[in-house]
Amino acid sequence: MVEATAVATALWVRFDRAGQAGFGRLVGDAVEVHQGDMFAGPTATGETVALSDVALLAPTTPGKIIALWKNLRGLADKLGQTPPDEPLYLLKASSSAIGSDATIRRPSSYGGRVVFEGELGIVIGATCREATPAEAEAAIFGYTCVNDVTAADLIDKDPSFAQWARAKSFDGFGAFGPGVATGLDPSALVIKTVLNGSERQNYPVADMFFEPAELVSRLSFDMTLEPGDLIMCGTSVGVGAMREPENVVEVTIEGVGTLRNRFVQ
Numbered sequence: 001m002v003e004a005t006a007v008a009t010a011l012w013v014r015f016d017r018a019g020q021a022g023f024g025r026l027v028g029d030a031v032e033v034h035q036g037d038m039f040a041g042p043t044a045t046g047e048t049v050a051l052s053d054v055a056l057l058a059p060t061t062p063g064k065i066i067a068l069w070k071n072l073r074g075l076a077d078k079l080g081q082t083p084p085d086e087p088l089y090l091l092k093a094s095s096s097a098i099g100s101d102a103t104i105r106r107p108s109s110y111g112g113r114v115v116f117e118g119e120l121g122i123v124i125g126a127t128c129r130e131a132t133p134a135e136a137e138a139a140i141f142g143y144t145c146v147n148d149v150t151a152a153d154l155i156d157k158d159p160s161f162a163q164w165a166r167a168k169s170f171d172g173f174g175a176f177g178p179g180v181a182t183g184l185d186p187s188a189l190v191i192k193t194v195l196n197g198s199e200r201q202n203y204p205v206a207d208m209f210f211e212p213a214e215l216v217s218r219l220s221f222d223m224t225l226e227p228g229d230l231i232m233c234g235t236s237v238g239v240g241a242m243r244e245p246e247n248v249v250e251v252t253i254e255g256v257g258t259l260r261n262r263f264v265q
Contacts, residue, residue, distance in 0.1 A: 009183025011257065012038055012142070014099070015054035026051070026179055039125045039141055039227040058099040059144060059180045060123055060228040065092040066219060067148055067168060071234030073207045078237050087210055087218050090164040092148075092232070096174030104149060104172035104263045112153030114242050114263065117235040118193030118201045118251040121146040122212050123180045128225040136216035139225065142182040143189070143212075145251040145259035148232045149173035152241070172261075176230060181256045186212045193238065194250040201238035208233060 011026040023038055024031040029051045034042040038060070069088040070076050076083065098104070106114060125141025154167040168174075186205050193201035205211070210218065215233065219225060242249065247263040 009181075011179040011181050012059060013177070013179040014057040014059050015049075016057055017049065017054045021057060022054075024049075037227075056099045056101060056178055058097040058174075059177050060230065062094050062097060062228050062230040063226050064223075065094055065097065065174055065230045065232065066090075067092045067232040068210075068215070068234035069164075071208050071210055071215075072203065072236040073209065074203055074236040075234075076209075083209055087215055089219070090168065092165065092174055093169035094174075096149075096169050096171060097230070098172050098175050098261070100175070100177035100257075100259045100261065102172065102175065102261055104175065104261050106263075106265050107151065107170045110151050110154065110170070112151060115150045115152045115239055116193065116195060116200075116242055116247075116249045116263075117146075117148040117150060117239045118191050118249075119146040119148050119235045120144075120186065120189060120191055120205055120212075120233045120253065121176050122216060122231040122233060124216070124225045124229040124231070125227055127227065128216060128220045131217050131220040133213045133217045136220060137213035139220075140212060140216060141227070142180040143184050143186055143253070143256060144176050144180050144230075145178070145191075145253050145256050146230075146232045147175040147193075147249055147251050147259060147261060148235065149175065149263070174230075174232075175259060175261045176232075177259050178257045181253075184255050189253055189255070191236075192252045194252070195240065195242065196244060196248055200240060201236060203236040203238075205233075207236060 121144040128139035
């Protein structure tokens with residue numbers, strides 16, 4: 001679902017139309033189709049398609065997904081944790097990525113709690129390595145809504161090895177979208193998460209220990225970040241299990257819109 005109330009310079013989406021993937025800028029209820037590279041001077045084709053005539057895909061095809069842990073003061077305080085000295089993160093399988101309105105299904109190999117986590121997502125738009133915060137900010141293409149779904153009971157199932165990557169990498173567990181908003185000031189953004197019509201999360205980006213440009217800078221000293229890569233910035237209080245036979249999770253960020261997905265047991 002797309003409900004962007006603009007502030008963004010543009011909202012870029014990817015879509016499927018009759019089995020063919022495309023991308024473009026969302027304007028109202030239509031997509032202005034573009035060609036070329038979304039991150040490097042895409043050009044308009046002159047064609048416009050109605051949003052109702054296409055299915056939204058994950059807005060990029062990330063080579064890697066980086067997911068942050070303990071990056072929000074509110075959740076750290078609730079858990080009695082001290083602020084981290086550096087970003088704490090894991091890598092999540094890129095094959096977990098899905099877009100808005102896609103259905104997330106319970107993995108056949110797992111019967112425990114499945115938890116939603118509404119978050120801000122950073123999409124990288126230019127190759128970024130050992131970048132200063134200013135260089136990192138210039139390498140950020142835009143921002144998106146994220147549901148960092150987690151098989152919570154897997155993490156500590158084996159006391160000898162924390163299974164973070166497995167718990168977060170099942171197909172469909174990396175929902176993001178509906179698009180990527182460019183030109184937003186992330187410091188003013190608020191993340192709201194609604195489960196089955198009930199608001200569960202409402203917290204500001206300003207509560208992050210590492211704001212987006214600093215986060216990208218620090219991560220770029222660990223690994224090269226590339227166009228399309230997704231950084232899930234971490235979540236705050238209010239996460240919880242999806243217990244109904246069918247659950248609807250909506251993550252909303254003003255200027256980006258609403259990421260909506262069903263989780264089916």
